[in-house]
Structures are given as structure tokens and as C-alpha cells.
Amino acid sequence: MSLKFNYNVPTKIVFGKGSLDKLAKLKLPGKKALIVTGGTSTTRLGYIDRIKAHLDAREIGYEVYSKVQPNPTNVNVDEGAEIIKNTGCDFIIGIGGGSSIDSAKAMSMVASNEGKCWDFFTGVSKSKNKAIPVVAIPTTAGTGTEADQWFVITNETLNQKIGWGGDKFFPALSIVDPDLMMSVPPKYTAYQGFDAMFHSIEGYIAKTANPVTDLYALKAIELIGSNLPEAVKNGGNEDARAAVAMASTLSGMVEAISSTTSEHAMEHSLSAFHPELIHGAGLIMISVAYHSHFAPAVPERYIAMAKALGNENASDPMDFVSALKKLIDDCGVSDLKMSDFGIKESDFDELAENAMATGFSMLKADRAALSKEDIIKIYSESYK
Numbered sequence: 001m002s003l004k005f006n007y008n009v010p011t012k013i014v015f016g017k018g019s020l021d022k023l024a025k026l027k028l029p030g031k032k033a034l035i036v037t038g039g040t041s042t043t044r045l046g047y048i049d050r051i052k053a054h055l056d057a058r059e060i061g062y063e064v065y066s067k068v069q070p071n072p073t074n075v076n077v078d079e080g081a082e083i084i085k086n087t088g089c090d091f092i093i094g095i096g097g098g099s100s101i102d103s104a105k106a107m108s109m110v111a112s113n114e115g116k117c118w119d120f121f122t123g124v125s126k127s128k129n130k131a132i133p134v135v136a137i138p139t140t141a142g143t144g145t146e147a148d149q150w151f152v153i154t155n156e157t158l159n160q161k162i163g164w165g166g167d168k169f170f171p172a173l174s175i176v177d178p179d180l181m182m183s184v185p186p187k188y189t190a191y192q193g194f195d196a197m198f199h200s201i202e203g204y205i206a207k208t209a210n211p212v213t214d215l216y217a218l219k220a221i222e223l224i225g226s227n228l229p230e231a232v233k234n235g236g237n238e239d240a241r242a243a244v245a246m247a248s249t250l251s252g253m254v255e256a257i258s259s260t261t262s263e264h265a266m267e268h269s270l271s272a273f274h275p276e277l278i279h280g281a282g283l284i285m286i287s288v289a290y291h292s293h294f295a296p297a298v299p300e301r302y303i304a305m306a307k308a309l310g311n312e313n314a315s316d317p318m319d320f321v322s323a324l325k326k327l328i329d330d331c332g333v334s335d336l337k338m339s340d341f342g343i344k345e346s347d348f349d350e351l352a353e354n355a356m357a358t359g360f361s362m363l364k365a366d367r368a369a370l371s372k373e374d375i376i377k378i379y380s381e382s383y384k
């Protein structure tokens with residue numbers, strides 16, 4: 001095998017307990033920030049006030065946009081971009097879950113060019129100009145958006161949830177402080193942790209995997225496997241929280257260089273039609289059927305992932321699926337049901353069409369072609 005790879009993750013990442021307060025000295029990419037957040041927990045827990053205090057002390061101005069929804073919408077992005085244009089903000093701080101950081105990246109694109117958010121997704125508008133720099137401060141461990149160039153935005157009118165991005169949308173600076181994640185409730189800790197793990201699993205089985213992403217992906221899978229159950233059961237365990245946060249950031253780098261696969265395309269379709277379905281929960285629901293389908297396509301990679309999940313004697317690709325089921329059980333999320341979110345079996349045809357149309361770039365990363373019938377079969381096998 002000839003070794004070849006490209007690697008480009010140009011984000012300065014400051015990782016570790018207490019790192020939020022490094023805002024006191026870290027070089028920031030502008031003089032006036034738009035602080036973008038979902039506005040409930042980040043405000044209640046005092047994170048926004050802490051950021052404001054650091055900015056005040058450094059005489060850096062700011063505005064606040066705090067209406068980002070859990071599945072951020074093109075409307076959120078357009079509102080934030082308007083504030084940037086009207087108030088002279090020259091950088092953006094996205095603080096919160098992936099939704100806030102993804103919105104910050106999308107606002108960076110819209111505010112630095114002409115056009116409304118969705119015009120860029122349909123190709124009517126082009127992102128030609130230099131992006132407005134983004135500082136990412138994740139308060140959840142899952143999306144990895146602090147270490148990649150992608151953002152996912154939902155158009156609720158069209159029932160479309162689409163990933164977008166480009167190298168200029170890597171955050172300029174990401175502050176990953178596990179202290180900010182300590183109060184995430186158990187269920188959400190599990191959903192987000194699985195999202196992180198699926199970024200690495202998919203990046204590892206994708207055609208786009210390379211020797212560097214393989215290292216990061218297997219390490220992230222191992223960290224999630226050995227720490228997520230503890231982070232779910234005992235959210236106050238700082239070491240478990242930090243390990244899961246590190247897995248999320250590593251998985252972001254995997255997404256940056258490799259790719260997610262059709263598993264993410266299939267989930268985006270579910271949560272595009274059912275915005276109340278949390279992304280990580282949607283992934284968990286389809287994951288056992290999905291990986292049972294793909295395990296024979298890349299057996300040696302599934303065996304390596306089973307080993308990363310702690311089965312040192314793994315010899316069969318389906319050993320990975322068994323380990324995945326056990327981890328889902330150990331994290332207390334094996335009772336998720338599509339029917340609880342209003343999804344019907346009669347929807348599968350339309351959901352599969354949507355996954356193929358909006359997620360075509362992820363389907364292209366699959367090592368074995370996935371047909372519409374295959375997608376419907378995976379949805380059906382996952383249904384309960």
C-alpha cells in the first residue's frame with residue numbers, strides 16, 4: 001500500500017479544564033464580536049456573562065444574538081448576518097452546542113457576501129469573499145464543529161437539512177473547556193457522545209479515510225467506548241467528560257479531512273422532517289441496522305473498530321455491531337423509537353429520496369453503493 005495523505009486543520013485549538021478564562025489573553029481575530037448562542041443554558045450557567053466580562057476588560061465590543069434553535073435554521077442565520085452587517089462586528093463567537101457554532105459559521109458566509117442564507121445552499125449566491133473569523137466555544141461534546149469547516153443548516157419550509165462549508169470556515173480559534181460540559185443532562189450526553197463516535201466511525205469506513213484520520217478515528221472510538229457510559233451515569237466525573245470532549249474534537253478533525261457517510265445523510269433526512277428529533281438520537285436509532293449492512297463491505301475496518309471498543313479478540317466484522325449494541329445499552333439509550341417522534345413506515349420512501357438528494361456527497365463517500373431500496377431496508381429494520 002502506498003501511503004498518501006492530505007491534512008489541513010488550520011484552527012488554533014485550546015483544550016482543557018478552565019480554558020474559557022484564557023479569553024483574557026488569547027489573541028482574538030477582531031475588535032467587535034457578535035456572540036451567537038441558543039441563549040438558555042449558556043446564559044443561565046453564566047457563560048455569556050463570563051465572555052462579556054473578558055471582552056469588556058479588553059475593550060472589545062460585542063452584540064448578542066441568542067435565538068439559535070436546536071436545529072439551526074436559515075432564518076437564524078439571516079437574522080445574525082443582518083446584525084453583523086448593521087453593527088460593524090468583525091468576528092463572531094459561537095458558544096453553545098453545534099447549533100450555535102454552525103450558525104456562527106453560516107453567518108460568517110452570509111455576512112461577508114451578498115444574498116440570503118438559503119441562496120448559498122441552492123447556488124444562487126456564491127461565497128466569494130474572505131469569511132468573517134469565527135471563535136468556537138462548544139458546551140457539548142458531539143458535533144466536532146470546533147475542528148472542522150462544515151456547518152449544517154435546516155430550512156423548515158422545505159424540510160431540508162443540508163451540510164455546507166469550505167476551508168475558509170474552519171474556526172480561527174476554538175476553546176474546548178470540558179468544565180462547560182459538566183451540566184449536560186445524561187440523555188443528551190449520550191446522544192452527543194454517539195454523534196461524535198459516528199463521525200469517527202463513518203470517517204474510518206469512508207473511501208476518504210487516510211492514515212492520519214485513521215489514527216484519530218480509532219482513538220476517538222476507544223475514548224468514547226471507555227468513557228461515555230461513565231460520563232452519562234456520573235456527569236460530575238471530570239476525567240470522563242474531558243475524554244469524551246477530546247473524542248469529539250478528534251472526530252471533528254476526522255470529519256474535516258475524511259467524511260461522514262450515508263448514515264449521516266439518512267439521519268439528516270429524519271430530523272429535517274422531524275426537527276424535534278435530536279441528531280444523535282436519530283443516528284443511534286438507525287446505527288445497528290446501518291452498520292450490520294456495511295460491515296461485510298469493509299470487514300477488516302469493522303474488526304479494528306470492535307477492538308477499539310474493547311473486544312481485543314474481535315475476528316468478525318459483526319463483533320463491532322455487538323459492541324455497538326452493548327455501548328448503546330450501557331448508555332441507557334436502547335429504547336429510542338422512531339414512532340415516538342411521529343415517523344411512520346409509510347414515510348420511508350420520501351425520507352430515502354430526501355437522504356439521496358440532500359446527502360449525495362455523503363453517499364459518495366460510501367465504500368459500497370447504497371441504493372434507495374437499501375436505505376428503506378435500513379430504516380425498516382430500525383423501526384419500532
Ligand SMILES: [Fe+2]
Nearest residue numbers: 143195264279
Ligand atoms: Fe453528526
